[in-house]
Amino acid sequence: VLSAVGITSNIEGIGLEEAGVEIEKGKVKVDEYYKTTADGIYAIGDIIHGPALAHVASHEGIICVEKLAGKHVEPMDYGNIPCCTYTTPEIASVGMTEKAAKEAGYEIKVGKFPYSASGKASAAGAKEGFVKVIFDAKYGEWLGAHLIGDHVTEMIAEVVVARKLETTGEEIIKAVHPHPTMSEAIMEAVAAAYGEVIHL
Known part of the structure; x- marks a missing residue:
């Protein structure tokens, strides 16, 4: 038996659109430092476009936080x-x-x-x-x-x-x-x- 399973982002009904966060093809739209289209709201991991991998989400989080802390940070090389x-x-x-x-x-x-x-x-x-x-x-x-x-x-x-x-x-x-x-x-x-x- 072959079971092929995908994932979908669980972002519906939590008020993102009302907060001004743009959703694009079921994912939160972000810039290269994970800022959404709403001030003060950032997103990483499986809810944004890109590979849905734990090590990717972890690195995205580090980049996002370091950028918020004012450090010079290179964007992720996907x-x-x-x-x-x-x-x-x-x-x-x-x-x-x-x-x-x-x-x-x-x-x-x-x-x-x-x-x-x-x-x-x-x-x-x-x-x-x-x-x-x-x-x-x-x-x-x-x-x-x-x-x-x-x-x-x-x-x-x-x-x-x-x-x-x-x-x-x-x-x-x-x-x-x-x-x-x-x-x-x-x-x-x-x-x-x-x-x-x-x-x-």
Whole structure:
């Protein structure tokens, strides 16, 4: 049996429209710092447009409060949100797919490293899975990553941080990754994209 469940925002009948808060397609309309169309009212999380993820709502709340406190705050980069599926095997991704990158006009480098080539995955009996990475061939920007296998929801954070810091593929390859670990599969996939993979 497959049960596909979505969510809807529970914002009806609580006086938002009467307070001057604009609703757009069932969600509260906000600016990049989560201010609604009504003075003094802010909204974050599942009731606004964007990914309905706990880690997104948490970060939106931090941005909103820091902006209210007068701090210089960068708006959320919704293109660098990790998406995780807690199944067996786990699935994690961030950024563009190969198809989306091509459609956006990028010339790309793609690297893929199978879990079957990972010493740690083999020792753990978790040889099913892979790490796939997509880079801009011209400037080295890390465009996306897609992982399937054990512990990938833990591993995706390295990609998110690297993308935030605009780390290049060459920098990832040169950063020493511990061995044997599942996370070294990320470095190996990047090395594969740049023709420098050793453990395949």
